[in-house]
Amino acid sequence: MDEKIFNLDLQQLKDIVFDFRKKLENGLEKDNTEIACLPTFIQPKKGKVNGKSVVLDLGGTNYRVATVDINENGAVIHPENGWKKDLSVMKSPGFSEDDLFKEMADPIYETKRDGEMPIGYCFSYPAESLKDGDAKLLRWTKGVNINEMVDKPVGKPLLDYLNKGTDPKFSNIKIINDTVASLFAGLTKPGYDTYIGLIVGTGTNLAAMMRPDKIKKLKPSDEVDMNALIPINLESGNFFPPHLINIDNIVDEHSDKKGAQRFEKAVSGMYLGEILKASFPLNKFEDKFDAQKLTSMMSYPDVYKEEYVRVARQIYHRSAALVAASLAGLISVLHDHDNSIRKIMLTAEGSLFWSSDKNGPDYKELVTEKLATLLKELGLGDIQVDVNQMPNANLIGTAIAALS
Numbered sequence: 009m010d011e012k013i014f015n016l017d018l019q020q021l022k023d024i025v026f027d028f029r030k031k032l033e034n035g036l037e038k039d040n041t042e043i044a045c046l047p048t049f050i051q052p053k054k055g056k057v058n059g060k061s062v063v064l065d066l067g068g069t070n071y072r073v074a075t076v077d078i079n080e081n082g083a084v085i086h087p088e089n090g091w092k093k094d095l096s097v098m099k100s101p102g103f104s105e106d107d108l109f110k111e112m113a114d115p116i117y118e119t120k121r122d123g124e125m126p127i128g129y130c131f132s133y134p135a136e137s138l139k140d141g142d143a144k145l146l147r148w149t150k151g152v153n154i155n156e157m158v159d160k161p162v163g164k165p166l167l168d169y170l171n172k173g174t175d176p177k178f179s180n181i182k183i184i185n186d187t188v189a190s191l192f193a194g195l196t197k198p199g200y201d202t203y204i205g206l207i208v209g210t211g212t213n214l215a216a217m218m219r220p221d222k223i224k225k226l227k228p229s230d231e232v233d234m235n236a237l238i239p240i241n242l243e244s245g246n247f248f249p250p251h252l253i254n255i256d257n258i259v260d261e262h263s264d265k266k267g268a269q270r271f272e273k274a275v276s277g278m279y280l281g282e283i284l285k286a287s288f289p290l291n292k293f294e295d296k297f298d299a300q301k302l303t304s305m306m307s308y309p310d311v312y313k314e315e316y317v318r319v320a321r322q323i324y325h326r327s328a329a330l331v332a333a334s335l336a337g338l339i340s341v342l343h344d345h346d347n348s349i350r351k352i353m354l355t356a357e358g359s360l361f362w363s364s365d366k367n368g369p370d371y372k373e374l375v376t377e378k379l380a381t382l383l384k385e386l387g388l389g390d391i392q393v394d395v396n397q398m399p400n401a402n403l404i405g406t407a408i409a410a411l412s
């Protein structure tokens with residue numbers, strides 16, 4: 009096959025940047041848009057955040073629990089990287105809300121707590137932030153479908169469930185998206201004009217701080233502080249970019265939610281293997297073919313067909329180029345909102361973003377190079393974007409939310 013079909017030239021990437029920009033602006037104006045731009049009504053406390061919380065992190069298929077103690081010297085996490093549990097079972101048909109709570113509760117009850125503590129819950133699915141710090145689930149992504157949970161608060165039912173079976177009780181629960189958690193973690197590094205959170209793992213998404221006067225869809229009843237920036241969860245995984253190809257349509261046809269998350273289906277770890285499989289429809293591949301498999305193909309090519317390795321690398325490169333285009337679109341909007349922005353801190357999480365190719369440039373390098381080219385093309389070449397890798401950014405950012 010001709011692997012060049014995955015190549016996006018500069019003009020095509022610019023089309024994607026402009027389309028992203030337009031749809032982002034639309035999301036700031038109206039509800040229920042392709043790029044949803046969900047405001048988060050939790051603003052990190054000004055000044056020092058201090059205290060202990062229990063942090064839950066429910067991502068693609070992994071679940072983590074930790075206690076996080078934030079003090080003058082930084083964050084202390086117990087156990088070191090959180091208590092990990094594989095929760096791929098949540099994708100099984102018939103898996104219920106009660107099953108989920110039970111799976112989640114076991115490790116929470118194991119954690120050592122001193123007195124009543126708040127919970128911070130990093131929930132990596134589209135959810136609309138509520139004024140009390142909870143959030144309402146809009147829809148599932150990444151192959152999960154626990155229907156009875158949709159359109160309902162995510163936090164309160166879990167808090168009630170947990171408090172039935174434990175003493176001391178939990179005092180409160182706050183829900184934030186993983187991109188917003190990364191962004192909050194980045195805020196601990198001062199000296200930047202603005203902050204972005206990016207995830208490229210099983211799924212993909214972006215978050216940024218925005219001026220309330222630029223978020224036209226905010227209502228007076230939202231009661232936001234007009235002088236403070238609002239964290240926006242873009243839900244950029246649902247962007248439908250121009251210049252996708254027929255192979256992307258085939259991947260979408262065979263996916264759990266046809267038509268949704270088209271950007272995510274071209275970019276994120278859960279789908280890159282599916283793109284490779286769809287590129288060779290007559291050949292047999294293993295069922296579980298994720299991004300890790302794809303990158304190991306590129307790093308250890310000797311045991312694979314040369315053609316597979318070449319195509320795998322093109323898919324990897326296109327994914328990074330698409331992420332760069334979405335970032336350039338977001339940055340150009342942020343710059344329109346505030347022309348003085350020069351230095352941006354981008355806190356990135358996700359195994360694909362931090363993956364490497366032993367025989368070529370790593371994912372992060374591919375993204376930053378393309379982003380620099382695109383920013384220059386947009387006349388924004390003087391903007392500096394520092395990519396921040398912070399161990400346990402999600403846990404720290406969520407603890408900041410729990411204590412804010």
Ligand code: BGC
Pocket residue numbers: 067068131132133134135149150185186187207209210211212213214243245272
């Ligand atoms: C979800 C986002 C999440 C992203 C990364 C997407 O599927 O819709 O809410 O931030 O995955 O985990």
